[in-house]
Amino acid sequence: MARKAEPKPYHHGDLRNALVEAGLKVLAEQGIAGLNLREVARVAGVSHAAPYRHFADKEALVAAIAEDGFRQLQAALRKVVAKTPRTASQQLVAMGQCYVLFALKYSDHFRVMFTSTRDAETQPELYALSKCGFLMLIDAISAGQTSGALVAGDPTDFAKTLWATMHGLAVLLVDQQFPPTTKSPLKEAEAMAGQCVQRVLQGMIRP
Amino acid sequence: MARKAEPKPYHHGDLRNALVEAGLKVLAEQGIAGLNLREVARVAGVSHAAPYRHFADKEALVAAIAEDGFRQLQAALRKVVAKTPRTASQQLVAMGQCYVLFALKYSDHFRVMFTSTRDAETQPELYALSKCGFLMLIDAISAGQTSGALVAGDPTDFAKTLWATMHGLAVLLVDQQFPPTTKSPLKEAEAMAGQCVQRVLQGMIRP
DNA sequence: TGTACATCAGTGAACGCGCGTTCACTGATGTAC
DNA sequence: TGTACATCAGTGAACGCGCGTTCACTGATGTAC
Numbered sequence: 435m436a437r438k439a440e441p442k443p444y445h446h447g448d449l450r451n452a453l454v455e456a457g458l459k460v461l462a463e464q465g466i467a468g469l470n471l472r473e474v475a476r477v478a479g480v481s482h483a484a485p486y487r488h489f490a491d492k493e494a495l496v497a498a499i500a501e502d503g504f505r506q507l508q509a510a511l512r513k514v515v516a517k518t519p520r521t522a523s524q525q526l527v528a529m530g531q532c533y534v535l536f537a538l539k540y541s542d543h544f545r546v547m548f549t550s551t552r553d554a555e556t557q558p559e560l561y562a563l564s565k566c567g568f569l570m571l572i573d574a575i576s577a578g579q580t581s582g583a584l585v586a587g588d589p590t591d592f593a594k595t596l597w598a599t600m601h602g603l604a605v606l607l608v609d610q611q612f613p614p615t616t617k618s619p620l621k622e623a624e625a626m627a628g629q630c631v632q633r634v635l636q637g638m639i640r641p
Numbered sequence: 642m643a644r645k646a647e648p649k650p651y652h653h654g655d656l657r658n659a660l661v662e663a664g665l666k667v668l669a670e671q672g673i674a675g676l677n678l679r680e681v682a683r684v685a686g687v688s689h690a691a692p693y694r695h696f697a698d699k700e701a702l703v704a705a706i707a708e709d710g711f712r713q714l715q716a717a718l719r720k721v722v723a724k725t726p727r728t729a730s731q732q733l734v735a736m737g738q739c740y741v742l743f744a745l746k747y748s749d750h751f752r753v754m755f756t757s758t759r760d761a762e763t764q765p766e767l768y769a770l771s772k773c774g775f776l777m778l779i780d781a782i783s784a785g786q787t788s789g790a791l792v793a794g795d796p797t798d799f800a801k802t803l804w805a806t807m808h809g810l811a812v813l814l815v816d817q818q819f820p821p822t823t824k825s826p827l828k829e830a831e832a833m834a835g836q837c838v839q840r841v842l843q844g845m846i847r848p
Numbered sequence: 849t850g851t852a853c854a855t856c857a858g859t860g861a862a863c864g865c866g867c868g869t870t871c872a873c874t875g876a877t878g879t880a881c
Numbered sequence: 882t883g884t885a886c887a888t889c890a891g892t893g894a895a896c897g898c899g900c901g902t903t904c905a906c907t908g909a910t911g912t913a914c
Contacts, residue, residue: 602810629798629801639791687891693868694891698869
């Protein structure tokens with residue numbers, strides 16, 4: 435009955451990754467409040483001093499968990515872009531929906547991602563990773579401009595606006611500012627994300 | 642040299658408000674990490690048991706601090722709307738700038754506002770208050786539609802998009818995702834907020 | 849192939865700290881007569 | 882106006898808890914000869 439039929443290895447093998455995964459489990463089941471070294475070690479099945487063999491301190495473990503989140507988000511966005519190679523608008527809408535759904539599905543993980551990256555100097559790799567979505571937005575926008583679908587202008591500025599919209603919607607939903615009206619909050623969120631991105635693309639001013 | 646020449650009143654007079662203000666001071670000087678009952682009491686100049694005469698527990702004090710933030714934000718937005726009674730676009734841009742500047746000026750207070758409102762049922766007043774900006778957006782948008790400046794459509798949907806953009810930019814800036822390139826980050830943020838809102842209003846699709 | 853030793857991952861007990869909260873108290877305020 | 886008493890805001894000592902971190906250790910692994 436031991437997990438995955440491993441006979442509880444003496445030296446565990448890959449505790450570092452196991453700790454990160456345990457951290458994700460803790461975030462999913464207990465939220466940020468439960469994310470502490472002792473609980474993560476408990477879930478990973480090791481003593482609470484063991485993590486110090488792999489992480490300098492708690493902050494380092496949290497940073498690794500955040501890093502994992504950005505990699506997952508990046509992978510999800512790549513997948514969606516590959517699957518939606520139609521117009522720029524459709525791609526941007528799909529990316530927005532993917533982003534918001536990720537935030538809702540892994541809400542506490544998402545929170546950790548954006549509260550532990552505060553220092554661009556001390557953790558440059560993590561900071562760079564946190565911009566993954568932004569860079570993919572720029573690419574999609576540039577392509578849309580080249581194809582003539584989108585208005586001309588600095589794609590970075592456009593990407594800032596779209597990222598702000600996507601991220602803002604994600605954060606507001608995660609923070610329960612738009613309580614779901616039906617029993618499928620994820621579908622609602624996806625629809626809202628689609629509407630928001632489309633509205634940004636179309637504008638609000640009467641021509 | 643006693644603060645405001647008060648001779649240290651025996652019964653303090655208005656400790657409840659003093660505790661909220663002490664909380665703001667703590668947030669400004671030490672951030673969220675320093676926001677605990679004992680420190681707030683210390684800053685307010687009372688024993689750490691005194692707050693329990695006015696708040697049931699720590700959560701209640703934090704909720705009061707959040708409430709104060711929403712009232713301040715609402716007041717700032719009202720002021721800006723009153724001062725900018727020109728076109729709908731100009732009003733919406735000014736509101737976005739006001740919102741983002743508020744978030745940056747009182748960043749940890751802003752964080753507290755949007756992390757303590759999670760329960761719409763248990764704290765209905767606070768939840769209602771948290772929508773103040775949203776409701777003002779709806780009003781401005783409706784007015785813009787009536788005047789013919791804005792495209793027709795559900796103003797609530799438009800407001801969701803604009804709020805998401807404003808809030809997202811605010812959160813990303815607070816979380817250092819757009820590190821300032823000059824020495825006046827507030828001015829930069831104001832400019833970015835103006836650009837973002839204007840971009841949302843104008844759209845990105847080629848007509 | 850076998851032995852001796854260095855290396856290193858994980859253990860468990862312990863430390864110290866700060867926190868939220870409680871509780872018997874003290875001292876000031878307000879009110880009834 | 883003055884006195885007695887109830888009320889209530891603030892005190893300070895104390896409790897208990899969970900946390901991050903340290904440290905001497907143990908047990909497994911790898912390597913040199």
